[in-house]
Amino acid sequence: MNFKKRLMTPGPTDIPPSVLAEACKPIIHHRTPQFRAILTEVVAGLKRVFRTNHDLLIFPAAGTGGMESAVVNLCSPGDTVLTASCGNFGNRWTAIAKAYGISTEHYEVEWGQGNDPKEIEKRLAANPGIKVVFTTLLETSTGIESDIRTIGDIVAPTPAVLVVDAISGMGATPMKTDDWKADVVIAGAQKGFMIPPGLAMVTISSKAWELAKKSKIPKYYFSWEKAHKSMTAEALANTPYTPSVSLIMQMAESLRLIEEEGLENIWERHARMARSARSAMEALGLKLFATGRPSNAVTSVYVPEGVDGTKLFKTIRDTYGITLAGGQGKVKGRIFRIGHLGYADDWDIVAAVAAIERALYEQGYTLELGAGVAAAEKVLFSEK
Numbered sequence: 001m002n003f004k005k006r007l008m009t010p011g012p013t014d015i016p017p018s019v020l021a022e023a024c025k026p027i028i029h030h031r032t033p034q035f036r037a038i039l040t041e042v043v044a045g046l047k048r049v050f051r052t053n054h055d056l057l058i059f060p061a062a063g064t065g066g067m068e069s070a071v072v073n074l075c076s077p078g079d080t081v082l083t084a085s086c087g088n089f090g091n092r093w094t095a096i097a098k099a100y101g102i103s104t105e106h107y108e109v110e111w112g113q114g115n116d117p118k119e120i121e122k123r124l125a126a127n128p129g130i131k132v133v134f135t136t137l138l139e140t141s142t143g144i145e146s147d148i149r150t151i152g153d154i155v156a157p158t159p160a161v162l163v164v165d166a167i168s169g170m171g172a173t174p175m176k177t178d179d180w181k182a183d184v185v186i187a188g189a190q191k192g193f194m195i196p197p198g199l200a201m202v203t204i205s206s207k208a209w210e211l212a213k214k215s216k217i218p219k220y221y222f223s224w225e226k227a228h229k230s231m232t233a234e235a236l237a238n239t240p241y242t243p244s245v246s247l248i249m250q251m252a253e254s255l256r257l258i259e260e261e262g263l264e265n266i267w268e269r270h271a272r273m274a275r276s277a278r279s280a281m282e283a284l285g286l287k288l289f290a291t292g293r294p295s296n297a298v299t300s301v302y303v304p305e306g307v308d309g310t311k312l313f314k315t316i317r318d319t320y321g322i323t324l325a326g327g328q329g330k331v332k333g334r335i336f337r338i339g340h341l342g343y344a345d346d347w348d349i350v351a352a353v354a355a356i357e358r359a360l361y362e363q364g365y366t367l368e369l370g371a372g373v374a375a376a377e378k379v380l381f382s383e384k
């Protein structure tokens with residue numbers, strides 16, 4: 001049997017039909033009032049999702065492009081920055097900074113845990129020269145969330161600028177940019193925003209602009225100043241170079257869906273799917289990888305003893321049609337991850353749990369078929 005395909009990775013994610021349809025529309029020229037009106041509306045809608053009044057820029061790029069833009073616009077050679085990492089994506093901040101000759105104080109917690117705000121406080125106090133604190137809202141590689149609100153309260157009174165990678169968290173779990181005093185927040189297209197990959201969004205506070213004015217790293221395509229000038233010079237937004245016209249049109253439709261459902265309802269849907277997935281995995285006797293604040297967008301689970309993780313992943317994808325994610329970096333092969341992010345609902349969780357059960361059973365893992373599904377449904381339907 002050919003099963004229906006479900007993309008349950010923490011990016012890219014499945015795309016709603018009405019968003020897909022936008023990509024089939026005839027292309028329009030970007031220097032027209034029609035396109036610029038759409039872009040203006042998209043920027044306003046994105047600011048509502050980011051919960052911000054800060055400036056918001058959009059670059060045609062992978063999320064990592066948005067991260068790189070933060071490094072090149074905020075830093076200068078010889079600066080010291082603090083990277084507070086919980087996993088693979090937190091480590092990317094250090095890698096980008098190093099590529100530009102920035103000296104990084106790298107603070108990495110044990111994978112599966114979230115950042116310890118107290119440690120960030122201690123390090124900022126010990127090194128008042130730190131210009132920027134780079135961190136991650138939702139560490140997709142381990143499935144953990146960090147307490148950005150508390151980190152924001154710690155960084156705000158210091159001279160350092162707080163930069164948050166919210167690429168997988170935005171639109172899935174609460175991120176209140178202005179309330180939480182996050183100076184620069186980055187999101188991507190292919191996660192909670194439910195559109196194909198290729199856009200990076202960046203918000204910039206006045207504190208971040210002050211630092212950006214002093215930045216001495218050479219930049220051109222990713223210059224915030226150039227992008228901001230185009231965005232704000234006239235009543236309708238504009239971009240310095242050709243924007244991803246179709247992706248922006250898809251984003252407009254996606255934002256319409258987000259407003260229709262309501263951002264708070266969307267956060268609650270993700271939280272419910274995550275609780276359900278965790279409960280199901282535990283009912284099957286599996287061990288969860290993330291401890292403390294497990295994420296709302298992705299559930300990470302240890303591959304149990306005696307089970308071949310690669311085979312498990314392949315069976316679920318190639319036989320049962322559901323693409324999950326494996327482990328990255330140092331937990332490759334040791335964990336698998338269920339993405340429940342963006343265009344995902346309760347039945348996707350039930351389907352994923354059922355497929356995981358079957359694939360485990362086929363490898364001889366001892367379980368009671370249906371126990372995971374029962375636990376998943378108990379959470380999904382008793383909470384409504």
Ligand SMILES: *Cc1c(COP(=O)(O)O)cnc(C)c1O
Pocket residue numbers: 010011061062063064065089136138139140165166167168169188197
């Ligand atoms: C997906 C992801 C990225 C990278 O996004 P790309 O679009 O692949 O560059 C960075 N950080 C986090 C937390 C992510 O989930």
